[in-house]
Amino acid sequence: xxxxxxIAFETLYKIFYDSTYSNLAVDSALKDVETDKAFISALxxxxxxxxITLDYYINKYLTSKPKPKIMTILRLGAYQLLFMxxxxxxxxxxxxxxxxxxxxxxxxxxxxNAVLHKIDSNREDISEPSxxxxxxxxxxxxxxKQYGAETVSxxxxxxxxxxxxxxxxxxKFVDAEELCYELLEEGVECEVFEDTVLxxxxxxxxxxxxxxxxxxxxxxxxSYNCARALDAKPGETVIDFCSAPGGKAFTIAQKMENNGKLxxxxxxxxxxxxVRKSAQRLELNVISAKINDASVYNDAIPMADKILCxxxxxxxxxxxxxxxxxxxxLDSIKNLPEIxxxxxxxxxxxxxxxxxxxxxxxxxxxxxxxxxxxxxxKDNLGFSxxxxxxxxxxxxxxxGFYFAVLTKNxx
Numbered sequence: 001x002x003x004x005x006x007i008a009f010e011t012l013y014k015i016f017y018d019s020t021y022s023n024l025a026v027d028s029a030l031k032d033v034e035t036d037k038a039f040i041s042a043l044x045x046x047x048x049x050x051x052i053t054l055d056y057y058i059n060k061y062l063t064s065k066p067k068p069k070i071m072t073i074l075r076l077g078a079y080q081l082l083f084m085x086x087x088x089x090x091x092x093x094x095x096x097x098x099x100x101x102x103x104x105x106x107x108x109x110x111x112x113n114a115v116l117h118k119i120d121s122n123r124e125d126i127s128e129p130s131x132x133x134x135x136x137x138x139x140x141x142x143x144x145k146q147y148g149a150e151t152v153s154x155x156x157x158x159x160x161x162x163x164x165x166x167x168x169x170x171x172k173f174v175d176a177e178e179l180c181y182e183l184l185e186e187g188v189e190c191e192v193f194e195d196t197v198l199x200x201x202x203x204x205x206x207x208x209x210x211x212x213x214x215x216x217x218x219x220x221x222x223s224y225n226c227a228r229a230l231d232a233k234p235g236e237t238v239i240d241f242c243s244a245p246g247g248k249a250f251t252i253a254q255k256m257e258n259n260g261k262l263x264x265x266x267x268x269x270x271x272x273x274x275v276r277k278s279a280q281r282l283e284l285n286v287i288s289a290k291i292n293d294a295s296v297y298n299d300a301i302p303m304a305d306k307i308l309c310x311x312x313x314x315x316x317x318x319x320x321x322x323x324x325x326x327x328x329x330l331d332s333i334k335n336l337p338e339i340x341x342x343x344x345x346x347x348x349x350x351x352x353x354x355x356x357x358x359x360x361x362x363x364x365x366x367x368x369x370x371x372x373x374x375x376x377x378k379d380n381l382g383f384s385x386x387x388x389x390x391x392x393x394x395x396x397x398x399x400g401f402y403f404a405v406l407t408k409n410x411x
Contacts, residue, residue: 004036005095006102008043009072015048015324017068022048022324038202047079049160049323052134053126054078060122061115070108073099077116082123089120133159135326139316142330146366147390155392155400163320164396167197167216168224168247170282171254174215182210196221214282219247222317222391222398226360227251227308229405234259236305241294241347244271246278246287248308253284263301265292294343306356309347311340313361313368317393317400333365340372348380351408357383360403364392369402382410 014020077096130137189201227248243264275289388404
């Protein structure tokens with residue numbers, strides 16, 4: 001049986017060199033693992049989150065670029081030394097050396113041993129934000145220009161923290177206090193936070209009685225507040241474009257008191273099936289999950305009182321959930337605003353006069369947020385902006401998020 005560090009090594013190699021998404025790689029790696037799941041997960045996400053910091057330390061003691069497999073071992077060892085206080089330095093170094101033997105790279109065992117010993121003996125108090133928080137300098141520069149250095153320095157520390165998990169009570173069965181009691185009975189550490197339950201410990205959804213019985217669903221706090229801002233009413237017709245995995249749709253359905261019609265559209269069947277299955281578990285029969293391309297007008301879709309348009313985006317607000325996002329080339333997202341504007345324009349065609357539309361993203365980039373909304377309003381004079389809101393990630397709060405609340409006054 002493979003040990004935890006070997007599994008973490010193989011998973012990291014897939015992420016860094018096969019371009020596999022971290023969450024998918026971790027889920028696949030843990031599928032058949034019975035022990036050390038939390039340790040493996042912490043190693044993988046930690047190394048991805050801290051890659052720039054780790055490489056800074058490692059490269060100080062290398063004279064040439066190492067093989068990808070050796071670099072992965074060095075990152076894994078350095079992360080344990082620098083960021084895992086409960087792992088003894090001797091274990092971090094010795095187990096890293098052992099990995100070179102496990103993958104038949106014995107020749108590099110002395111190199112790994114020497115570099116990690118030097119890192120362990122020469123720790124620094126780093127002040128440079130890019131290195132300290134492992135965020136590319138180009139991304140920090142973009143944020144500083146758009147939001148100001150003071151704001152950016154305020155949320156940078158949160159980007160390497162574990163994101164909080166919020167359980168949203170299904171009001172058909174429980175309120176927040178009742179859900180908290182049920183979860184505590186199952187051994188889950190949690191507390192009531194406003195009208196949600198903040199979970200502090202790990203939870204196995206497959207075995208959770210409360211989850212299987214439809215007492216709650218998981219949704220980030222920022223996303224939850226965005227869906228609530230739509231202010232859907234019982235009996236209304238509501239559309240949720242780009243809906244999967246469905247958290248916002250479930251919140252909207254609760255605001256509708258499960259009365260009316262809520263269309264949850266997404267581009268692919270496997271994504272609509274996610275929404276459909278969860279809606280069935282929650283007994284939210286107001287939801288109809290169907291395939292639809294949000295960028296193309298579909299005359300079979302009815303006019304709606306309220307519309308949520310949560311567009312594909314660069315995802316810079318959720319880097320603590322998918323840390324590899326922050327390393328993407330900024331040139332790769334240049335075409336996103338055009339795609340987003342097209343989806344917003346198409347979505348607006350289904351809104352009734354007097355109706356409300358929310359445009360939202362889970363990114364921190366004004367070109368994808370405020371500027372898309374401004375471009376839409378310039379060409380659609382029948383719409384007005386009620387208000388918009390940028391939410392920055394915080395250690396005890398939600399993810400980075402943006403939403404704009406628009407009203408259709410006339411055609």
